[in-house]
Amino acid sequence: MSAVSTTTDTGLGIALVTGATSGIGRATALRLARDGWEVVVHGRNAKRGAEVVREIETQGGRARFVAADLKDVAAVRNLVDQVGDIDVLVNNAGASWFGPTAALDEATFDDLFDGNVRSAYFLVAGIAPGMAKRSSGSIINLASMAGQIGLDGGAAYGATKAALSSMTRSWAAEFSPRGVRVNAVAAGPVYSASEKAPLIDRLGATTLIGRGAQVEEIAEVIAFLGSDKASYLTGATLAVDGGRTAI
Numbered sequence: 001m002s003a004v005s006t007t008t009d010t011g012l013g014i015a016l017v018t019g020a021t022s023g024i025g026r027a028t029a030l031r032l033a034r035d036g037w038e039v040v041v042h043g044r045n046a047k048r049g050a051e052v053v054r055e056i057e058t059q060g061g062r063a064r065f066v067a068a069d070l071k072d073v074a075a076v077r078n079l080v081d082q083v084g085d086i087d088v089l090v091n092n093a094g095a096s097w098f099g100p101t102a103a104l105d106e107a108t109f110d111d112l113f114d115g116n117v118r119s120a121y122f123l124v125a126g127i128a129p130g131m132a133k134r135s136s137g138s139i140i141n142l143a144s145m146a147g148q149i150g151l152d153g154g155a156a157y158g159a160t161k162a163a164l165s166s167m168t169r170s171w172a173a174e175f176s177p178r179g180v181r182v183n184a185v186a187a188g189p190v191y192s193a194s195e196k197a198p199l200i201d202r203l204g205a206t207t208l209i210g211r212g213a214q215v216e217e218i219a220e221v222i223a224f225l226g227s228d229k230a231s232y233l234t235g236a237t238l239a240v241d242g243g244r245t246a247i
């Protein structure tokens, strides 16, 4: 039942958070470190990565930074080799694009699918079998309400996030009988680095709670899914969207 297997002398085990140099990923890395996980902080920006590691260490936690551009599948495989055994994998790194369908060029379309979908696929392909061998582990994929409902201008981005929810169910079917839980968080509008405040204000107003989320409100749910408190939860996509998809 335990999600712990590579237990370090200081804590629960090792968590890899992709895209932890900013936004939801950064808040998740800080939260998991506070909970006692040793955190592998992933991203591209080494300066911001070092800052997150320093912040974790200042708070008494353990972390290291690993850089990789996840649009590059060779870099994804290299990341798998570098990190070794992982107990909690948070597939958070991702990019969004909103606009008229006819205005999206092919290169950006490919970047969205390579960075949001293919990257998570091959990280799971590289890391989940080891978890299954150790009969423990938790994988959390960052989906979105954009993958659950139709948003004007969000066809391609929403499709990448719907793919993550779909893969979550299939990976649960594949790995949960061997002790690995796989879930997704379908976040609503969140104030983060990449999302412009006016867009989050506008989308936030359409939720039942009437506002966008702070990154810590999403990190809290991710940390729960990574912990043994969520021991009977797998294959689920949790809507953390202020009730937007309930209506």
Ligand SMILES: NC(=O)c1ccc[n+]([C@@H]2O[C@H](COP(=O)([O-])OP(=O)(O)OC[C@H]3O[C@@H](n4cnc5c(N)ncnc54)[C@H](OP(=O)(O)O)[C@@H]3O)[C@@H](O)[C@H]2O)c1
Pocket: 018, 019, 020, 021, 022, 023, 024, 025, 042, 043, 044, 045, 046, 048, 068, 069, 070, 071, 091, 092, 093, 094, 095, 096, 115, 142, 143, 144, 145, 186, 187, 188, 189, 190, 191, 192, 193, 194, 195
């Ligand atoms: N904000 C929202 O409203 C919202 C809503 C629903 C779902 N989400 C999802 O939540 C996740 C985090 O979003 P956020 O708003 O927190 O984003 P953010 O603040 O822009 O941070 C994105 C993170 O992902 C990393 N990243 C992006 N593309 C990458 C690539 N190709 N290779 C390696 N790292 C890459 C960035 O690394 P560097 O900066 O180091 O390059 C950064 O750490 C995304 O998957 C997003 O789709 C966000």
